[in-house]
Amino acid sequence: MLLAISPPILIQIIVWGLIVGCIYVLLASGLNLIFGVMKVVNFAHGEFMILGGYISYSLSIFVGLNPYLSIFVSMIVVGVLGVIIERVCFHQILGTSKLNELILSLGLIYVLQNTMSILWTDYPVLINSPFESRVLDWVIIIGITMLIMTGFYILIRRTKIGRAMRATSQNRVAAMLMGINVEHINMLSFGLGTALAATAGTLLAIITSITPYSGEIPALKAFTIIILGGLGSPLGAVIGGLGYGLIESVAVTVLGGTWRDAVGFIILILVLIIRPMGLFGEKEI
Amino acid sequence: MKKRTQLIIAVAIIAIIVVSAAAYYYTTLPPTRTIKIGLVASLTGSAADVGTDMERAAMMAVEEINEAGGVYVKEYNSKLKIELIVGDDKTNPQEGVAIVTKLITEDNVDVLVGGFSSAVTLASQVPAIEHNVPFVITGASSSSVTRRTDKDTSYMFHYCTITDDYSETIVRFLNHTVKPIVAPNRNLSLALLYQNTAYGQGCYQSTVYFINTLGLNITIVAAETFNMGDTDFHTQLLKIKNAKPDAVYHAGFTRDTADAIKQGIADVGLNTLYIAVECCEEPQFYEFLGSFGDRQILESKFGPQAESYSEAVDDYKAKYIERWGVIPGMMGADTYDAIYLIAKAIENAGTLDKAKIRDAIENIEMPQMLIMMKDGIIRFDENHEIDPLCFIEQMIWDGTTLKPYIVYPDELKQRDFELPPGYVPGGP
Known part of the structure; x- marks a missing residue:
């Protein structure tokens, strides 16, 4: 099937897979950070992504702000909202039961969806690119992803907060004994994770339209990606995200559009059977 | 007889007369009954825009019919008002089944109308089929909604163009x-x-x-x-x-x-x-x-944004804009026509018996309204489908x-x- 496609179009298909992969990288990295540090499965992560897209959309429509600059505003807004939600909701039930966390995050999906539906209606919206050429948009999307992921890497690997996050992720009790305020780290991680989701949402709204309900499937894919890449592995989220985007694009080409969502889950099942800790995860001792 | 006994007998006789008179009065009054039409529409989810249009159009048709006095039903010897009960299928087959079941079993609707998306309607029509409730489908275009072979679709009618x-x-x-x-x-x-x-x-x-x-x-x-x-x-x-x-x-x-x-x-x-x-x-x-x-x-088959081509469409468009402030959509027009069609069928049936309403819908013949028919007459064929006149529009910026x-x-x-x-x- 792929051989029947002309090389320039095949290249476009691969490039498109990478662009979609960039959005998955940002979304999965945020989810991975929240899970890695707090061990919380946040099913409402996709809704934070869409909220980011809507905030950027509003800024571009009502303030006339360049959508690529609005990313940073929506990151801050959604990040702060993430911190508040962590304090008000997750902090209260953390460590009580996994079921409580699950129900809370599922409940958040509906609260956020309905709030967005009231604020922006159910009609789809698309952020209009400020550029004539879509190629420029694609280059910028890849560039912004690289920039944000580099900043994220530096924060995690080279700063005191990042070290505290990694320490909390590895051993929460030991981190507390070492004087790390794990509650602050939880708050920061949740805020940073949702801010990354907001970035993904803005980029998504630039390439396709969004509605309040558009976050559900991408969130499921982000879970697949972090399991695929290895839970808690930042590199795994990057490679997993890009790989997932590519696999999805090739699957649609070879098998048809119906397989877009199914193929990733098939691969996930295979990975879990062959390598349960994910591609870049480490075996627990 | 003692005076006290006479008084008790007198009061009892008066009470019997009053109760009998009241009972006679209330039994001879026409019963308070409305025609309950259940609208199945996607008010949330990916097709919320279409569902909102269907709801608005249905409300307009019901208000117009009620303002004109309602629908004459021979069985009740009076004109009955229509009560529209709206159910949101959330553009989801499971939700569609749940809401149609509720409309039938809790709201006791006489007829159903609406249904958008073939995938959703193929699921949501099942409770209507099982309970023998007439369903005029106005938003699902797969012919299978009235031609499926696994279920009896004799109560299903398709007032909508098919694929x-x-x-x-x-x-x-x-x-x-x-x-x-x-x-x-x-x-x-x-x-x-x-x-x-x-x-x-x-x-x-x-x-x-x-x-x-x-x-x-x-x-x-x-x-x-x-x-x-x-x-x-x-x-x-x-x-x-x-x-x-x-x-x-x-x-x-x-x-x-x-x-x-x-x-x-x-x-x-x-x-x-x-x-x-x-x-x-x-x-x-x-x-x-x-x-x-x-x-x-x-x-x-309905072009409210195009240049004028039908007086009925022009009137409807003006009324819709006046009421809702926006231009009407396609599925709303189907639904608007269908409410009138149901009203006419109930009038023809002369009863709210669902089997008789079904028969009346099956045999309906009335002049076209918003949706143009090839021969100008609204009627259902053996597949319970209409014969609409479709056209091609070119959009100009x-x-x-x-x-x-x-x-x-x-x-x-x-x-x-x-x-x-x-x-x-x-x-x-």
């Missing part, structure tokens, strides 16, 4: 109008991008059927699918571009059709003729598309708005068809 109508109109238009311009000496190359649901598959299968049956010189060079709710069509469009089509027939809803056309032109560079189907005849579709819709095609004009068939034509700007013909 056969879409595809027949489209391939006839392509052969009659487009082929002579872009492919006079070869077969016209057609690509399809369709939703992987009963509706989308119906569009694809009927396209193949009519090309073959009518012996048209059209070749299908690509047929790609997508899931309901998808927003990213880049990969499918790239594959279609590889197949070099002269036109792309997109069988989807408002949102995905607009997304696909925009992505095709702006992102993929597939500068071809895009054909959308009538469920996109919503104001939002024109807004989403904007300048990307210039000279693109929309198959339709004037720099600020996108406006459709009828370009086919000739008897309704408002202007000549033109190729879209930058159009690149396909290949054999």
